[in-house]
Each structure stands twice: as structure tokens, then as C-alpha cells.
Amino acid sequence: xxxxxxxxxxxxxxxxxxxxxxxxxxxxxxxxxxxxxxxxxxxxxxxxxxxxxxxxxxxxxxxxxxxxxxxxxxxxxxxxxxxxxxxxxxxxxxxxxxxxxxxxxxxxxxxxxxxxxxxxxxxxxxxxxxxxxxxxxxxxxxxxxxxxxxxxxxxxxxxxxxxxxxxxxxxxxxxxxxxxxxxxxxxxxxxxxxxxxxxxxxxxxxxxxxxxxxxxxxxxxxxxxxxxxxxxxxxxxxxxxxxxxxxxxxxxxxxxxxxxxxxxxxxxxxxxxxxxxxxxxxxxxxxxxxxxxxxxxxxxxxxxxxxxxxxxxxxxxxxxxxxxxxxxxxxxxxxxxxxxxxxxxxxxxxxxxxxxxxxxxxxxxxxxxxxxxxxxxxxxxxxxxxxxxxxxxxxxxxxxxxxxxxxxxxxxxxxxxxxxxxxxxxxxxxxxxxxxxxxxxxxxxxxxxxxxxxxxxxxxxxxxxxxxxxxxxxxxxxxxxxxxxxxxxxxxxxxxxxxxxxxxxxxxxxxxxxxxxxxxxxxxxxxxxxxxxxxxxxxxxxxxxxxxxxxxxxxxxxxxxxxxxxxxxxxxxxxxxxxxxxxxxxxxxxxxxxxxxxxxxxxxxxxxxxxxxxxxxxxxxxxxxxxxxxxxxxxxxxxxxxxxxxxxxxxxxxxxxxxxxxxxxxxxxxxxxxxxxxxxxxxxxxxxxxxxxxxxxxxxxxxxxxxxxxxxxxxxxxxxxxxxxxxxxxxxxxxxxxxxxxxxxxx
Numbered sequence: 007x008x009x010x011x012x013x014x015x016x017x018x019x020x021x022x023x024x025x026x027x028x029x030x031x032x033x034x035x036x037x038x039x040x041x042x043x044x045x046x047x048x049x050x051x052x053x054x055x056x057x058x059x060x061x062x063x064x065x066x067x068x069x070x071x072x073x074x075x076x077x078x079x080x081x082x083x084x085x086x087x088x089x090x091x092x093x094x095x096x097x098x099x100x101x102x103x104x105x106x107x108x109x110x111x112x113x114x115x116x117x118x119x120x121x122x123x124x125x126x127x128x129x130x131x132x133x134x135x136x137x138x139x140x141x142x143x144x145x146x147x148x149x150x151x152x153x154x155x156x157x158x159x160x161x162x163x164x165x166x167x168x169x170x171x172x173x174x175x176x177x178x179x180x181x182x183x184x185x186x187x188x189x190x191x192x193x194x195x196x197x198x199x200x201x202x203x204x205x206x207x208x209x210x211x212x213x214x215x216x217x218x219x220x221x222x223x224x225x226x227x228x229x230x231x232x233x234x235x236x237x238x239x240x241x242x243x244x245x246x247x248x249x250x251x252x253x254x255x256x257x258x259x260x261x262x263x264x265x266x267x268x269x270x271x272x273x274x275x276x277x278x279x280x281x282x283x284x285x286x287x288x289x290x291x292x293x294x295x296x297x298x299x300x301x302x303x304x305x306x307x308x309x310x311x312x313x314x315x316x317x318x319x320x321x322x323x324x325x326x327x328x329x330x331x332x333x334x335x336x337x338x339x340x341x342x343x344x345x346x347x348x349x350x351x352x353x354x355x356x357x358x359x360x361x362x363x364x365x366x367x368x369x370x371x372x373x374x375x376x377x378x379x380x381x382x383x384x385x386x387x388x389x390x391x392x393x394x395x396x397x398x399x400x401x402x403x404x405x406x407x408x409x410x411x412x413x414x415x416x417x418x419x420x421x422x423x424x425x426x427x428x429x430x431x432x433x434x435x436x437x438x439x440x441x442x443x444x445x446x447x448x449x450x451x452x453x454x455x456x457x458x459x460x461x462x463x464x465x466x467x468x469x470x471x472x473x474x475x476x477x478x479x480x481x482x483x484x485x486x487x488x489x490x491x492x493x494x495x496x497x498x499x500x501x502x503x504x505x506x507x508x509x510x511x512x513x514x515x516x517x518x519x520x521x522x523x524x525x526x527x528x529x530x531x532x533x534x535x536x537x538x539x540x541x542x543x544x545x546x547x548x549x550x551x552x553x554x555x556x557x558x559x560x561x562x563x564x565x566x567x568x569x570x571x572x573x574x575x576x577x578x579x580x581x582x583x584x585x586x587x588x589x590x591x592x593x594x595x596x597x598x599x600x601x602x603x604x605x606x607x608x609x610x611x612x613x614x615x616x617x618x619x620x621x622x623x624x625x626x627x628x629x630x631x632x633x634x635x636x637x638x639x640x641x642x643x644x645x646x647x648x649x650x651x652x653x654x655x656x657x658x659x660x661x662x663x664x665x666x667x668x669x670x671x672x673x674x675x676x677x678x679x680x681x682x683x684x685x686x687x688x689x690x691x692x693x694x695x696x697x698x699x700x701x702x703x704x705x706x707x708x709x710x711x712x713x714x715x716x717x718x719x720x721x722x723x724x725x726x727x728x729x730x731x732x733x734x735x736x737x738x739x740x741x742x743x744x745x746x747x748x749x750x751x752x753x
Contacts, residue, residue, distance in 0.1 A: 013427035043425035107165035120145035132164030173222030182230035223254030240637035246408030271353025306540030316618025341622035416656030432458035440476035440508035448480035459491030466645035475508030496648035500641035506745035521623030531618025
């Protein structure tokens with residue numbers, strides 16, 4: 007039996023033979039051993055105790071690796087039975103690896119009768135296979151033994167892999183389905199291979215291809231991709247990074263909207279299916295307003311709003327967009343549209359005016375017209391695109407921006423040969439509304455941040471934030487732990503599609519905040535609201551009566567209606583309203599103060615960009631709310647640099663906290679593979695095996711919410727509206743740190 011992580015191992019064995027007629031005779035023996043590696047040093051000790059025969063011995067070994075694992079010096083000593091260790095026999099030698107995949111080793115050993123000399127040649131055959139040939143001679147130069155072996159294990163490089171057949175492979179990347187952040191953990195008895203991709207897995211896959219000299223390019227299938235515009239932006243940046251490494255990108259799709267098409271424009275050649283189309287009508291931000299409907303059915307709505315742009319309650323108090331809301335959404339929409347346009351025009355060589363004409367005059371483009379307009383290069387099937395990959399020429403011009411690839415996992419040739427534990431970068435996720443037991447699951451996330459901060463093997467922390475906010479306590483719980491961790495090691499925040507209000511509160515303690523141009527960020531503000539019976543009881547002939555102790559005990563009490571649930575009997579009094587507004591001011595002042603302190607800004611500067619206003623990631627950089635435009639991959643690179651690790655140093659990624667298992671996932675399982683996880687623990691991350699929730703997604707369709715608003719209204723709500731309404735109803739009038747439930751439509 008043996009066990010241990012990469013830097014340390016231990017094992018033991020027990021052997022017996024009860025056959026006296028056997029050549030080995032009757033005997034029993036027990037053995038144990040320890041081995042440890044730290045940096046360039048390796049030490050080990052092994053001991054065998056033989057009960058019936060005089061074959062007990064102790065062995066100790068030491069080795070050091072130099073010049074980036076190219077030279078290894080080693081020595082060992084063996085003492086037998088009760089012999090003093092220093093009276094035993096000793097040996098040593100060296101191993102030279104001039105190029106990855108080829109090792110030549112020599113060894114000299116003392117024996118009871120003289121000495122022996124051994125030589126070994128090791129050749130990497132690729133695919134984690136190594137061939138060894140060894141010969142040992144004694145002091146009379148007589149060959150004692152010659153042997154060969156095939157060994158199977160990790161980190162074996164093929165000798166000469168980079169010398170022959172360069173850039174001959176064109177791997178395929180199929181992005182069909184939903185791209186997520188993490189996968190739910192599954193019970194131990196379930197095997198799963200979730201076909202849904204993860205963002206970090208996809209980025210790592212592109213990075214590996216970019217760093218592989220045998221790869222000439224990649225062929226990407228965008229048919230059926232489901233991802234936010236922000237995630238697609240990150241994948242485009244990664245593919246642009248692959249192109250910057252001298253490789254080609256070929257993209258195929260059947261039909262795409264604006265976001266996937268913008269990703270496709272990174273390609274050297276775009277293929278469209280003969281029955282496909284490009285749908286690019288533009289972008290729109292929209293909300294549904296229910297004030298008229300609520301008034302008709304007799305439900306009153308109160309809004310506790312002290313800040314101009316905090317427009318959360320507009321959905322229930324207005325029938326159209328307010329001027330402040332129109333201002334902030336229009337500014338953000340301009341930034342988003344400009345980013346999509348810049349990607350498309352740079353990649354396809356169109357002028358901005360030509361692109362605008364496509365949006366305004368064409369918007370739904372069939373293959374022949376797409377070819378004529380220069381939106382695509384070829385019409386054909388997926389098989390046609392794959393076959394043409396090797397003959398495609400590179401398009402002229404570099405990409406506007408691109409990710410720097412080949413720097414996260416270290417030197418491709420030598421990193422795997424280095425001894426000991428690789429430093430870890432903890433990639434943690436704050437996905438969904440800010441709540442204690444759902445969404446970001448603040449308690450579990452705070453524990454994961456604390457463990458990562460205290461773990462000496464974790465060199466840095468990257469927190470991926472994709473949250474519209476919610477409960478201020480949940481946000482603060484995570485922010486406090488992140489602040490503590492930032493005092494011990496680098497903390498980098500990568501903002502996803504949404505990192506606003508409570509989501510921005512979580513981000514603020516980081517050393518560095520990154521966002522994409524398509525990120526919705528900030529919304530520094532607090533708001534509250536209250537629903538009450540403004541006549542629905544009278545119209546239905548239902549009354550409510552009560553007794554109480556305490557002046558405000560009846561504030562959130564009222565009749566229980568079929569489908570609608572509890573409707574509070576009355577609105578807030580003037581005194582109660584003044585009190586809750588005081589609470590909102592108190593929390594807002596604290597929010598502003600924390601952001602100012604963490605971001606190195608004055609409180610006045612934070613208030614100027616606050617008032618609940620949402621900003622694009624690009625505006626966030628200009629205003630000092632965000633440090634840099636970039637995605638998750640860039641955040642991991644920055645974390646590695648901030649931890650003092652060099653480009654060639656290998657690292658491991660660990661992720662957490664694990665997502666709880668949902669039995670709905672049973673319908674998406676397939677063999678083989680096994681996904682295990684424990685709540686709040688950091689889990690080893692093989693690249694690409696986790697997936698995640700949308701920032702506006704509830705764990706399930708909440709039956710309480712369904713009963714409160716009724717099936718028809720529930721069915722009409724967008725996902726952001728459902729989440730916000732549920733949190734508003736749960737709050738019972740208490741303030742929330744949450745951004746407006748805005749739905750962006752991108753075709």
C-alpha cells in the first residue's frame with residue numbers, strides 16, 4: 007500500500023511464503039518506506055525486516071536536480087541486518103537529460119566483493135510511455151545483467167517530437183451546449199461525463215493547443231453554443247492569443263447570433279452551413295413593468311429609494327423606463343455595441359459604416375448574402391471545414407487584443423520533470439445572487455476563502471465573481487474573509503457577466519479587479535420595497551384579522567390568498583418609512599466607505615460614480631472601479647506573477663467551493679467519469695471539469711415564488727425578474743444590495 011501527494015509519499019508491504027518446497031523457502035517479511043521532494047532536493051528511506059531469514063536491510067537515498075532538471079546527482083547507502091549504517095555499502099551517480107524525452111544515466115556501487123558500474127538509456131515514446139535499457143558490469147568488466155522495460159506514467163515527452171512533422175495537427179473544438187463555470191458535485195455512486203463545457207476548461211484547452219508545436223491550428227464548431235457575451239469575449243481573446251502564437255483558427259457554424267458571430271470573426275476562415283444564417287439585429291436592454299397590473303388587482307407597492315440610479319423597484323412602481331435608468335442603460339449599451347462592432351470590423355476588414363448597414367439593413371443574413379457581404383469566407387458543412395483546415399491561409403492583420411498564452415502551467419518541456427508539489431492557485435467562484443445557502447452560498451464560499459488563505463501551498467487566490475448582489479450580510483461575510491486572505495497572499499478578482507451591487511462589494515477587497523468590456527459592474531447602492539393589500543382583499547371578499555404585541559408586529563402580516571400566498575395588510579407608516587430609509591443610508595455609507603478604502607479612492611469620488619449606477623467594464627476601468635480589462639485567464643496569470651512565480655514555473659489550479667448536487671442533474675448524466683465534491687472544500691481541478699450557474703439563476707424554480715405571484719405571472723417573468731422578485735419578497739421590506747433586473751437581448 008502506498009499513498010501521498012506529489013511532494014511526499016509513504017508505503018508499506020507484508021510478504022509471506024508458506025511453501026517449504028518453493029525455491030524461496032518459508033519466510034515472512036515486512037517493509038516500509040518514506041520519500042519526500044522539496045524543490046530540487048529528494049530524500050527517501052526504506053527498511054525491510056525479514057522474520058525468518060537473514061535478509062533485513064535499511065536503505066537511504068538522496069538526490070538533487072540542477073539546471074532545470076537537466077542534471078540529477080544521486081547517492082545511496084545500504085546497511086544489512088544489524089550492521090552500522092556507515093559500515094554498509096554506498097553508491098551514486100548522475101543522470102543527464104540533454105533534451106526532453108532522452109535521459110542517459112550512470113551509476114557506481116560498492117559491493118561486498120568489489121563494485122559494479124551501471125548504464126541506462128531512457129527514451130520517451132510519447133503518450134506517457136518510456137522505454138528503458140540498462141546494463142550492469144562488475145569490477146572485472148564482466149557484464150552481469152542487461153534488461154529492458156516499458157514504463158507508463160505522467161510527464162513523459164516523446165523524443166524528437168518537436169523535430170519532425172511540425173504543425174501537422176488541427177484539433178477540433180466543439181462548443182455546442184452551455185458553457186459554465188463549475189459542475190455540480192455528484193454522489194459517489196454516480197458516474198458522469200457532463201458534456202457541458204466549462205470556461206476555464208475551454209481556455210486551458212486552447213492554451214494547450216497554442217503551446218503544442220505539433221498543432222498548426224484549431225477548427226472550432228460554434229453550432230448550438232450557449233454562453234453569455236462576456237464568456238464568448240473571453241474565448242475570443244484566447245483564440246486570438248492562439249493566432250498570436252502563429253497558429254490558424256477555422257470557425258464553422260450553422261446559425262449564430264451577434265455574440266457567437268463576434269467570436270467567429272477571430273477566425274482566419276469562417277464557414278457557414280448551406281442551410282444556416284447570421285442573425286445580427288443588434289442589442290437591446292429591456293425590462294417589463296407591472297405597476298398597472300398590480301394596481302388593477304389591488305396590490306400596493308412601496309419603494310424605498312434614496313439614490314437616483316438604483317432602479318430595482320421600477321419594474322413594480324412604473325409603467326416605463328425612468329430617465330435615470332435610460333441614461334445608465336443607454337451608456338452601457340453603447341459600450342457593449344461598440345465592443346461587438348470593434349471585434350467584427352477588425353476581424354472581417356469591414357468599416358464601422360459597413361457594419362452598421364449590416365445591422366440595420368440586413369440583420370438576418372442567409373449564406374449567399376453573408377458571403378457577398380464579407381461576413382463569411384466559405385459555404386459548406388462541418389466536414390468541409392475540417393478538410394480545408396490545413397490549406398487555409400492566415401488572414402492579414404493582427405487581432406485588436408489577445409490573451410497571452412503559454413504562461414500559466416509553466417514550461418511545456420521541463421515543468422513536468424520538476425520535483426515536489428507545484429504551487430497552487432485557488433480559483434474560487436462567487437456565482438449567483440448573494441445569499442447564505444444558495445447563489446454564492448456565502449457560508450461555504452467564506453470557508454473556502456479562509457482555507458485558501460491559510461493554506462501554505464496556495465500561492466494566490468483568484469475569485470470569479472458573477473453576481474447581481476442580494477443579501478448584504480452574505481456579501482460582507484465573503485468580503486471580510488477575502489480581505490483577511492489579501493493580507494497574506496495575492497487576491498485577484500475576475501468579474502464575469504455581472505459583478506454589481508453586492509457582487510461588487512465582494513470584489514472590492516481584491517488586490518486587482520479585472521473585468522471584460524461586456525461586464526456589468528458597480529451599482530454601488532442600497533434599495534428596498536414592500537408589497538401590501540391595496541384592495542385585492544375587498545375585491546375577493548377576503549378579510550384578515552389579528553392580535554399583536556409590538557407596534558410593528560403586523561407590518562408583514564396579512565391574508566393568505568390561493569396561488570398568491572401572504573399579502574401584508576398595510577403599507578409602512580411614515581415613522582416606519584423614515585426608519586427604513588435611515589437604515590438604507592447607514593448601509594450605503596458603509597458600502598461607500600468600504601469601496602473607498604479598498605480601492606484607494608475618496609468617499610466623494612465613490613459617491614460620484616455610485617448612487618446605484620451600473621457601468622460597463624470599460625467605464626469601470628476609466629472610473630477606477632476596475633483595474634484592467636481582462637478575463638479569467640489573465641486573472642490567473644496575474645495571480646501567478648503576483649505570487650512571485652516565473653513564467654516557466656508550473657502551477658496547479660484548485661477550485662471551490664463545490665456545487666451541491668441537484669437531482670435534476672440526473673437527467674444529464676452519461677458514462678464514464680466520476681465527479682466528487684464536498685461542500686466548501688477545494689477540489690483538484692483537471693482542466694475543464696467544472697460548470698456553473700448563471701448569475702441570475704435560482705437553484706430550482708422556487709415553489710414559494712410560484713405560489714406568490716401565480717403561474718401566469720411567473721411564466722412571464724424573465725430570469726433576472728424572478729430572482730429579484732423572490733429576494734424582494736423574502737426581505738419583507740428589509741433593504742437589498744442588488745442591481746436592476748435588466749435583461750440584455752443579443753441576437
